[in-house]
Amino acid sequence: MKSLKCLVFDAYGTVFDVHSIVAALDRIFPGQGPEVSQAWRTRQLEYTWLRSLMDRYEDFWKVTESAIVATCNAMKLPLEAKTRAELMKAYLSLKPFPEVKQTLSTLSKIPKAILSNGNPKMLGDVVKNAGLEGAFSHLISVDEVKIYKPSPAAYQLAVKTMGANAESIGFVSSNFFDVAGAKVFGFRTYWVNRSNVSGEGLGVTPDAILKSLSDLIELVKS
Amino acid sequence: MKSLKCLVFDAYGTVFDVHSIVAALDRIFPGQGPEVSQAWRTRQLEYTWLRSLMDRYEDFWKVTESAIVATCNAMKLPLEAKTRAELMKAYLSLKPFPEVKQTLSTLSKIPKAILSNGNPKMLGDVVKNAGLEGAFSHLISVDEVKIYKPSPAAYQLAVKTMGANAESIGFVSSNFFDVAGAKVFGFRTYWVNRSNVSGEGLGVTPDAILKSLSDLIELVKS
Numbered sequence: 001m002k003s004l005k006c007l008v009f010d011a012y013g014t015v016f017d018v019h020s021i022v023a024a025l026d027r028i029f030p031g032q033g034p035e036v037s038q039a040w041r042t043r044q045l046e047y048t049w050l051r052s053l054m055d056r057y058e059d060f061w062k063v064t065e066s067a068i069v070a071t072c073n074a075m076k077l078p079l080e081a082k083t084r085a086e087l088m089k090a091y092l093s094l095k096p097f098p099e100v101k102q103t104l105s106t107l108s109k110i111p112k113a114i115l116s117n118g119n120p121k122m123l124g125d126v127v128k129n130a131g132l133e134g135a136f137s138h139l140i141s142v143d144e145v146k147i148y149k150p151s152p153a154a155y156q157l158a159v160k161t162m163g164a165n166a167e168s169i170g171f172v173s174s175n176f177f178d179v180a181g182a183k184v185f186g187f188r189t190y191w192v193n194r195s196n197v198s199g200e201g202l203g204v205t206p207d208a209i210l211k212s213l214s215d216l217i218e219l220v221k222s
Numbered sequence: 223m224k225s226l227k228c229l230v231f232d233a234y235g236t237v238f239d240v241h242s243i244v245a246a247l248d249r250i251f252p253g254q255g256p257e258v259s260q261a262w263r264t265r266q267l268e269y270t271w272l273r274s275l276m277d278r279y280e281d282f283w284k285v286t287e288s289a290i291v292a293t294c295n296a297m298k299l300p301l302e303a304k305t306r307a308e309l310m311k312a313y314l315s316l317k318p319f320p321e322v323k324q325t326l327s328t329l330s331k332i333p334k335a336i337l338s339n340g341n342p343k344m345l346g347d348v349v350k351n352a353g354l355e356g357a358f359s360h361l362i363s364v365d366e367v368k369i370y371k372p373s374p375a376a377y378q379l380a381v382k383t384m385g386a387n388a389e390s391i392g393f394v395s396s397n398f399f400d401v402a403g404a405k406v407f408g409f410r411t412y413w414v415n416r417s418n419v420s421g422e423g424l425g426v427t428p429d430a431i432l433k434s435l436s437d438l439i440e441l442v443k444s
Contacts, residue, residue: 047423049271050399054372054406056425066423073420150276177272184276198295201269201288203278 004188004220005164007107008140010149010173011116012094013041014192015213016126020095024087029077036071043067045177048117048148057146059119064091092125096132097194099214104135106217113138115158115171117148138162150181158187172216180204190216226410226442227386229329230362232371232395233338234316235263236414237435238348242317246309251299258293265289267399270339270370279368281341286313314347318354319416321436326357328439335360337380337393339370360384372403380409394438402426412438 012018019037026033044067051057058066065088072079104112114136116123123139140161142154149155159166166186173179174192176199183189183204191199191206192213199206208219234240241259248255266289273279280288287310294301326334336358338345345361362383364376371377381388388408395401396414398421405411405426413421413428414435421428430441 043423046268046271046399049268049275050372050402050424052275053271053370054403054424055374056406058425070420070423073422148275150272152277177268180272181276184278198292200295201265201285201292202272202276203280 003168004110004170005168006111006113006162007170007172007216007220008113008115008158008162008187009136010171010175010178011114011118011123011126014172014174015096015100015114015132016094016130017097018094021087021090024090028083028087032075032077036075036077039071039075040064040068043071052148052151057148059143060117060148061088061119061122064088092122093129094126096130097213099212100130101132101135103213103216104132107220110220111162112136113140113158113162115140115142115149115154117142117154119143149178150184152181152185155182155185155187170220172210172213177202179206183207190219225390226332226392227390228333228335228384229392229394229438229442230335230337230380230384230409231358232393232397232400233336233340233345233348236394236396237318237322237336237354238316238352239319240316243309243312246312250305250309254297254299258297258299261293261297262290265293274370274373279370281365282339283310283341283344286310314344315351316348318352319435321434322352323354323357325435325438326354329442332442333384334358335362335380335384337362337364337371337376339364339376341365371400372406374403374407377404377407377409392442394432394435399424401428405429412441 009015018041022033022037025036029036044064047063047067068087118141120141123141138161140157142148144157145153147153158169169187170190171182171187172190179189179191180202189206190208190210192210194212231237240263244255244259247258251258266286269285269289290309340363342363345363349355360383362379364370366379367375369375391409392412393404393409394412401411401413402424411428412430412432414432416434
């Protein structure tokens with residue numbers, strides 16, 4: 001087996017908790033925050049897949065905004081322009097999962113990057129607002145190729161940017177579909193399955209399953 | 223505007239009610255039939271999109287089977303091999319919506335085809351079991367191009383098979399993502415929105431919105 005040269009992390013759901021927006025949603029839609037958050041995320045991902053297949057890319061900011069608008073319409077919740085803008089702004093300050101900062105700092109010696117659906121501004125802001133600026137050498141956005149994960153073109157960006165072969169890149173994601181795409185592409189894949197869901201149906205087995213990002217520390221040592 | 227030369231129908235959800243399987247599911251998982259049916263359908267579609275994007279096509283029979291297995295695992299419902307086989311067999315006898323037979327018979331003069339994610343055997347069986355054998359000149363399966371809707375390659379099959387330009391083909395689907403893909407491809411699109419859901423987020427407006435298939439009769443006349 002080739003030695004591991006770098007770690008590439010998914011952002012949304014892996015480093016940053018997309019559902020940390022529940023508190024903001026709950027203030028606007030009392031009692032419905034968790035449900036809105038789930039439905040928003042589901043739609044957001046669906047739109048990325050469908051737009052990619054239809055070859056009608058729009059960047060992740062617009063997709064995320066379309067998804068909250070459609071979610072509120074479907075749930076018959078009023079969403080004023082001002083509230084929408086607030087929610088979108090909150091997306092730039094999603095909280096990292098509790099173990100993230102310590103884990104990244106312990107893994108200081110191995111090059112680390114983010115490869116995300118987010119557009120460059122979204123990624124720059126969310127990383128900065130979490131105080132993680134120094135942790136990553138590159139914030140790689142699929143916006144460069146105008147197609148979303150799990151398209152191979154998205155993963156190819158990491159190979160190009162990190163100057164490493166696919167098999168020497170460790171790819172870390174909590175999103176099973178993302179792990180599947182990365183594995184098919186040829187990365188070594190670490191699935192962070194925090195909530196113990198079943199990952200299947202795509203004909204792919206991750207190289208390792210982690211309970212949290214901190215499991216990476218032992219894994220990288222060995 | 224070019225005149226309408228033929229009608230191309232989506233199968234699952236448009237001509238055939240995928241949720242007509244609820245009764246069978248309810249016998250196996252009492253009280254949970256509707257929930258299992260929804261989750262099964264959601265996963266089935268997700269797998270088609272993800273496998274298409276990852277370029278890891280598997281036919282709709284296998285995708286549908288993987289989806290019921292994963293759904294039951296996620297819901298912690300036991301699914302024996304025999305029960306799984308029964309459910310898959312039930313998928314070959316999905317019921318057409320109530321207005322289908324009469325509508326297709328009234329539209330006898332215009333050429334009609336199905337363009338579906340289903341594999342050729344699934345389509346042949348479901349049409350035959352519904353007594354609709356004479357209604358369609360062609361049952362077109364994306365299996366020929368090994369990529370699912372809404373990829374343009376899927377819609378191109380209808381152009382090739384029907385020998386008509388995209389703009390003279392009326393495409394009928396209840397699935398908004400399918401209408402979106404068909405519209406982007408260049409078809410005239412009729413969205414059958416039976417349950418009055420919101421269709422948005424993909425930057426596409428259907429040419430007409432119908433309450434049921436029978437609305438086609440007036441539309442084709444004019």
